[in-house]
Amino acid sequence: MKILALSTSAHRYQSSGLRTGMWLGEFTHFYDVLTEAGHEVELASVAGGTIPIDPVSLKTPVIQMGGTNKRYEDPEFMSLLDDTPSISDVDLDSYAGIYLIGGHGTMFDFTTEPVKAAVAHFADAGKIVSGVCHGPVGLLEVTLADGTSLLDGRRVTGYSWSEEKLARRADEVPFSLEEKLSAEAGEYTTAAVPMTKHVVVDGNLVTGQNPTSATGVGEAVLELLG
Structure with a gap:
């Protein structure tokens, strides 16, 4: 089966101009789980074209240990990011x-109507909707065909405000994802320790809290695919 992986196209924070983009490990770890099981993962972005990578995602030790640097050094794999629809x-x-791949760039363009419409399309069809870290920004204010909110009564997770402060990005982001998810969803939970794995499965909705949860989200999606 094929899964669509969606990336941000935003490459800078609007306040400071610092570079951001896709958190690479959140794509590679999910990609590896699904493709090693025989499924396909195809990449798209909000605006199309080349996907920007958050430079910090190439330096974080836990991500390096997960094999992201090996993928980054593979020209064939990295060409997947060159010309996306x-x-x-x-x-x-x-x-x-x-x-929905994370990265701080999602805070600026996963809030747009094309992303909301795509997420609603999958949810209305009873298909899998998944995201990790800042990816669940794309779940906010999504209205389904019956007029209800996607997150109404649902259990979710996503990047916490304590993690935002640990990453020193609290002054850069336009809102708290934790606050927004808590307000819209039936239940928002986090790991007991920041930056540790936490995955929430609620029917066909799968969310992961942070970069260390990307593999777990992939495994949960794999189980739903059967």
Whole structure:
């Protein structure tokens, strides 16, 4: 089966101009789980074209140990990020689900209508909707065909405010993802210790809290695929 992985196209924080983008390990770890099991993961981005990578994602020790640097040094793999279709141009019906890749860039463009429409499309079809870290920004304010909110009564997780402060990005982001998810969802939970694995599965909705949860999200999606 095929899963659509969606990345941010935003490459800078709007306040400071510091570089951001996709958190690379959140793509590679999920990709490896699904493809090693025989499934396909195809990449798209909000605006299309080349996907920016958050430079910090190449330096974090836990991500390096997970094999991200090996992928970064593989030209064939990295070419997947070179010329991606925009989410508006993707045939959503050809995928079994969507995976919202994190990275701080999502705070600026996963709030847009094309992303919300794509997420609603998968949810209305009863397909898998998944995301990790800041990826669940794409779950906010998503209205389904019956007029209800995607997150109404649902259990979710996502990047916590304590992790935002630990990453020294609390002054850069336009809002607290923890606060928004807590307000919209039925239940928002986090790991007892920041930056440790935490994955929440609620039916076909799978969310992971932080970069260390990307493999776990992939494993949960794999189980749903059967």
